[in-house]
Amino acid sequence: MLLTIDNLSKTFPGTVALDSVRFDLKAGEVHALLGENGAGKSTLIKCLTGVHARDSGDVRLHGEPVSPGSTLEAQELGIGTVYQEVNLLPNLTVAENLTFGRQPTRFGMVSVRRMREDAKEMLAGFGLDHVNVSRELGAYSVAVQQLIAIARAVALSGKVLILDEPTASLDARETEMLFEVVRRLRERGLGIVFISHFLDQVFDLSDRLTVLRNGKHIVTAETAGMDRLGLIHHMLGHELDKAEDRRTTRSIRNERLHFKGLGRRGKIEPFDLTVREGEVIGLAGLLGSGRTETADILFGRTPADRGEATDPDGTIDLSNPRAAIASGFGYAPEDRKTDGIIADLSIRENIALALQARRGWAKPIPRGEQRALADDYIRRLDIRTSDAEKAVGDLSGGNQQKVVLARWLAMNPRFLILDEPTRGIDVGAHAEILKLISGLTDRGMSILMISSEFDELIAASDRVIVLRDRRHVSELVGDEIETSRIIAAIAAHDAEGAAL
Amino acid sequence: MNSRVLPLYATIAIFLVAYLICYLQFPAMLSTRVIGNLLTDNAYLGLVGVGMTVVILSGGIDLSVGSVIAFAGVFIAVMLRDTGLHPLAVFALLLAVTSAFGAAMGGLIHGLAMPPFIVTLAGMFLARGASYMLTIESVPIDHAFYDVLRSYYRMPGGGRLTLIGVTMLLAVVVGIILAHRTRFGTAVFAIGGGAQTARLMGVAVGRTTVLIYAFSGFMAGLSGIVFSIYTGSGYPLATVGTELTAIATVVIGGTILTGGSGYVFGTLVGVLTMGLIQTYIVFDGSLSSWWTKIVIGVLLLLFILLQKGLLILGQRQRSKMT
Numbered sequence: 001m002l003l004t005i006d007n008l009s010k011t012f013p014g015t016v017a018l019d020s021v022r023f024d025l026k027a028g029e030v031h032a033l034l035g036e037n038g039a040g041k042s043t044l045i046k047c048l049t050g051v052h053a054r055d056s057g058d059v060r061l062h063g064e065p066v067s068p069g070s071t072l073e074a075q076e077l078g079i080g081t082v083y084q085e086v087n088l089l090p091n092l093t094v095a096e097n098l099t100f101g102r103q104p105t106r107f108g109m110v111s112v113r114r115m116r117e118d119a120k121e122m123l124a125g126f127g128l129d130h131v132n133v134s135r136e137l138g139a140y141s142v143a144v145q146q147l148i149a150i151a152r153a154v155a156l157s158g159k160v161l162i163l164d165e166p167t168a169s170l171d172a173r174e175t176e177m178l179f180e181v182v183r184r185l186r187e188r189g190l191g192i193v194f195i196s197h198f199l200d201q202v203f204d205l206s207d208r209l210t211v212l213r214n215g216k217h218i219v220t221a222e223t224a225g226m227d228r229l230g231l232i233h234h235m236l237g238h239e240l241d242k243a244e245d246r247r248t249t250r251s252i253r254n255e256r257l258h259f260k261g262l263g264r265r266g267k268i269e270p271f272d273l274t275v276r277e278g279e280v281i282g283l284a285g286l287l288g289s290g291r292t293e294t295a296d297i298l299f300g301r302t303p304a305d306r307g308e309a310t311d312p313d314g315t316i317d318l319s320n321p322r323a324a325i326a327s328g329f330g331y332a333p334e335d336r337k338t339d340g341i342i343a344d345l346s347i348r349e350n351i352a353l354a355l356q357a358r359r360g361w362a363k364p365i366p367r368g369e370q371r372a373l374a375d376d377y378i379r380r381l382d383i384r385t386s387d388a389e390k391a392v393g394d395l396s397g398g399n400q401q402k403v404v405l406a407r408w409l410a411m412n413p414r415f416l417i418l419d420e421p422t423r424g425i426d427v428g429a430h431a432e433i434l435k436l437i438s439g440l441t442d443r444g445m446s447i448l449m450i451s452s453e454f455d456e457l458i459a460a461s462d463r464v465i466v467l468r469d470r471r472h473v474s475e476l477v478g479d480e481i482e483t484s485r486i487i488a489a490i491a492a493h494d495a496e497g498a499a500l
Numbered sequence: 501m502n503s504r505v506l507p508l509y510a511t512i513a514i515f516l517v518a519y520l521i522c523y524l525q526f527p528a529m530l531s532t533r534v535i536g537n538l539l540t541d542n543a544y545l546g547l548v549g550v551g552m553t554v555v556i557l558s559g560g561i562d563l564s565v566g567s568v569i570a571f572a573g574v575f576i577a578v579m580l581r582d583t584g585l586h587p588l589a590v591f592a593l594l595l596a597v598t599s600a601f602g603a604a605m606g607g608l609i610h611g612l613a614m615p616p617f618i619v620t621l622a623g624m625f626l627a628r629g630a631s632y633m634l635t636i637e638s639v640p641i642d643h644a645f646y647d648v649l650r651s652y653y654r655m656p657g658g659g660r661l662t663l664i665g666v667t668m669l670l671a672v673v674v675g676i677i678l679a680h681r682t683r684f685g686t687a688v689f690a691i692g693g694g695a696q697t698a699r700l701m702g703v704a705v706g707r708t709t710v711l712i713y714a715f716s717g718f719m720a721g722l723s724g725i726v727f728s729i730y731t732g733s734g735y736p737l738a739t740v741g742t743e744l745t746a747i748a749t750v751v752i753g754g755t756i757l758t759g760g761s762g763y764v765f766g767t768l769v770g771v772l773t774m775g776l777i778q779t780y781i782v783f784d785g786s787l788s789s790w791w792t793k794i795v796i797g798v799l800l801l802l803f804i805l806l807q808k809g810l811l812i813l814g815q816r817q818r819s820k821m822t
Contacts, residue, residue: 072702087700089689089690091693092686092690100690109677109682110683
């Protein structure tokens with residue numbers, strides 16, 4: 001064994017991030033590490049590379065116990081990491097990036113000629129012969145930068161290579177290029193830890209895989225002997241034969257919005273979507289499958305580079321959030337704290353924000369009106385607060401979410417996008433939010449809801465769209481909406497075979 | 501071609517064209533006399549400019565240098581008046597003080613994770629206040645050694661190549677080697693490119709930051725010495741706003757204000773461009789000296805637009821290349 005981890009535990013205030021986790025890695029294998037958000041993958045990697053200190057447990061490299069105190073120490077021990085975000089400097093040349101910290105010097109001055117030679121040597125075997133090492137790194141595509149980062153990690157460390165979501169921003173061809181290199185490194189005897197949300201890639205590349213869930217080790221197995229369905233069950237920990245609440249499907253109403261071929265290179269494959277009046281559409285999929293990307297495109301946060309959006313009156317401009325809001329769209333993003341609320345402003349100010357933006361800043365909403373608006377929503381959404389002037393940051397998560405909802409409801413949008421509306425909210429508030437969503441559709445509002453919790457999607461949605469690998473792969477309607485079918489769609493091999 | 505060199509080429513081109521225009525109007529401007537004076541008159545600015553370039557390359561800013569120059573002048577003048585120390589000993593002492601002052605600011609910036617703007621702003625007031633503490637008047641420097649320091653080499657054509665002008669040119673050479681040909685320099689560029697990433701790549705960010713501001717402090721001290729030779733006195737109200745002029749020359753020299761990209765040589769060209777405008781105004785005789793500021797303002801704007809344009813161009817290029 002090249003690397004063995006035993007009984008590794010790590011606690012952060014309030015949460016157990018890793019609970020007696022084990023993991024091992026042979027020389028010359030690719031070992032995939034899998035798990036949903038909060039499973040503990042990143043924490044495990046960070047404990048391994050010296051970013052976090054572990055609370056307890058045993059890490060051995062070649063049988064020798066190691067405990068690196070920093071990324072640098074880990075590097076020197078032979079453990080190199082390449083992150084999704086390329087951790088190199090775009091403003092330095094390729095050669096400087098590769099040789100950084102070990103530039104050959106003569107009389108205290110860096111020898112540029114020898115540095116270039118060293119760099120070329122390090123890049124040999126990575127299929128990067130066209131790269132000019134004297135150019136700055138930033139001139140090259142993310143894929144090439146990624147490969148250069150790997151070349152550096154291999155040259156510096158050379159035993160264990162950790163690839164943390166290396167393909168997240170690469171297209172298919174670039175991914176294949178990267179995999180070629182990884183396979184070659186495997187043959188050279190490196191142990192490679194591969195983290196990815198793309199199951200196809202995991203099956204394509206890895207020899208073994210380990211699944212973590214809620215900070216616990218769930219399974220380690222040969223990839224070849226694992227089927228997709230089983231793997232997803234391990235990752236999600238769902239029980240299949242649980243009775244499920246279903247929203248009663250109502251009469252189909254008028255079609256309201258048509259999105260045709262919307263997509264953006266590197267974010268989400270083009271998709272078609274029709275939204276009807278008073279309908280809740282659920283988006284299901286694993287982390288990184290393109291759920292949030294879909295929402296961002298629909299709201300113009302990352303504008304689509306192809307496709308069009310229309311309603312019965314004509315084309316809708318979705319080039320930026322402001323235009324989307326003007327077309328009657330609303331969006332409560334996943335990360336409430338950074339994207340949703342302004343913590344230091346009061347409930348009243350937060351609720352009035354979007355409405356004020358639409359009216360234009362030259363026409364302030366009178367304070368009394370704002371007050372009445374806020375009081376109205378505090379009552380209707382049952383926001384628990386002493387009064388409307390309290391800073392939103394002081395409210396509980398569920399109440400913050402209600403304030404975000406209230407802001408959009410005050411705009412009376414026709415199409416509201418909710419990304420993980422119940423994340424981090426206690427059970428009671430959870431049910432309230434779902435009830436609220438249901439109540440909104442009765443009044444004709446159309447809602448697109450993203451959620452990792454299938455129960456919630458199933459309970460609230462009229463339709464569920466399943467995403468996999470940044471593609472809309474399946475649509476479930478009515479009685480088809482059940483956990484087993486969603487999981488089957490996520491697990492299906494090719495896009496066509498998704499609808500079971 | 502490397503798109504980052506473009507601002508440097510643009511600076512050089514602007515300087516040459518400007519010089520050509522000046523020459524066509526006043527043929528006398530192409531003489532060793534004018535060139536010699538250009539170097540002498542702007543020596544102090546070139547010296548702080550080199551220090552400022554390194555600071556800005558690292559993504560920082562040093563607002564204290566103008567006050568440090570004034571402090572240096574007053575310090576030298578008062579020490580020479582009140583003690584029997586030889587000027588060289590006073591210089592050594594001064595450079596130690598200003599380097600330590602810079603190092604302390606660098607230490608605060610890194611240790612407390614404070615923005616350089618605020619820390620060096622405090623430094624600016626401190627240094628200015630310290631000069632007032634030493635004296636509130638202009639103190640003349642009257643030392644025999646200073647006459648030696650004012651020696652010069654008479655170039656063919658009658659121009660004076662002064663010691664302080666040569667000092668500035670040497671400092672530029674040292675700055676070029678330091679920034680572009682040493683590991684320290686690469687670390688400076690690395691921090692300017694992204695401190696977090698630089699740390700992950702193994703840059704000793706703390707030590708480098710301290711050294712960067714110590715270097716800037718040293719250059720400001722040196723600039724103060726040169727300024728005292730140039731003016732022959734120490735005055736606590738001298739060089740107010742010089743830090744901003746220095747920043748302007750760095751940006752005109754093609755260094756990006758957000759750090760990570762630029763050339764020390766460009767700063768020299770920036771300084772000379774500024775000097776050239778002033779010389780032109782002197783030659784013309786009817787123009788107000790405020791025109792210098794207006795031209796500098798226009799040039800700055802031009803370079804900011806140029807850099808922004810290059811940035812956008814670079815992004816387009818990258819999306820095409822694989």
